[in-house]
Amino acid sequence: MTSDLEQFGPTETFPCDENSEAFAVVRLAVEVSRDQLRTALAIGHAELNGTPPLDDMAVRDIRREVEGHLAAAATISLYRETEAVVRRVNEAGILPTIDAAINRAYTRTADDRAQQSARYGDGTVTLLTTDRGEITIDEPPWCAGHDGDMVGTLDEISHNGAEITVPFVTARSAPSTIMTAQLSHAPYLTLAPEPFPVLYVELDEHCDLDVPDGRNLSRALRLAAVRLDRALDGLARLRGDHR
Numbered sequence: 001m002t003s004d005l006e007q008f009g010p011t012e013t014f015p016c017d018e019n020s021e022a023f024a025v026v027r028l029a030v031e032v033s034r035d036q037l038r039t040a041l042a043i044g045h046a047e048l049n050g051t052p053p054l055d056d057m058a059v060r061d062i063r064r065e066v067e068g069h070l071a072a073a074a075t076i077s078l079y080r081e082t083e084a085v086v087r088r089v090n091e092a093g094i095l096p097t098i099d100a101a102i103n104r105a106y107t108r109t110a111d112d113r114a115q116q117s118a119r120y121g122d123g124t125v126t127l128l129t130t131d132r133g134e135i136t137i138d139e140p141p142w143c144a145g146h147d148g149d150m151v152g153t154l155d156e157i158s159h160n161g162a163e164i165t166v167p168f169v170t171a172r173s174a175p176s177t178i179m180t181a182q183l184s185h186a187p188y189l190t191l192a193p194e195p196f197p198v199l200y201v202e203l204d205e206h207c208d209l210d211v212p213d214g215r216n217l218s219r220a221l222r223l224a225a226v227r228l229d230r231a232l233d234g235l236a237r238l239r240g241d242h243r
């Protein structure tokens with residue numbers, strides 16, 4: 001059933017209660033009914049004293065209210081129980097067992113946290129992989145490098161070009177990025193092979209616009225089109241006959 005439902009969020013990460021120190025972020029997906037959405041939004045909106053009116057709220061803010069209510073319900077219920085439960089498991093002597101399970105599930109091992117320390121040669125780069133050890137591969141001149149990459153398997157290696165971004169600013173919401181694009185090539189992918197570089201593009205915006213903000217959007221889209229065309233010219237040169 002879940003796979004048939006539309007999925008939304010997370011819109012943002014909600015802080016843990018102010019008396020606790022954050023340890024990890026747990027991402028959660030919850031099926032909700034329309035009545036539960038009504039309830040979460042009505043409570044969240046009441047806590048805002050009903051302003052702005054729901055009709056004027058951006059989609060992102062509506063989702064933030066709903067997710068915020070769900071997150072608060074979980075945080076408050078944990079907060080109420082924390083002291084008693086921690087004391088009880090401590091007295092029962094099972095705290096070390098619980099901590100060991102948490103360490104297995106909620107901390108990364110040194111291996112999967114390792115960052116690449118790439119070594120660059122003449123048109124090559126030497127990288128560490130978890131399945132093939134150290135390997136030396138061709139490094140395309142447009143690749144921005146691998147120093148921020150995490151160590152992974154050979155087929156996860158991806159060459160990524162410099163990021164092209166197009167900003168979008170409105171009077172109502174925080175500045176955002178309407179398009180992000182970069183050349184990308186993962187030459188060792190096996191399931192969905194990528195024999196030639198592609199242009200990776202992210203486009204995402206949901207908003208309610210008045211006229212000035214609508215003009216800001218059309219300006220941003222024109223700028224996005226210009227930058228997209230320029231990036232595609234570069235991609236066409238790299239792909240040659242393989243359009």
Ligand SMILES: [Zn+2]
Pocket residue numbers: 125139140143144145146158159160
């Ligand atoms: Zn590269």
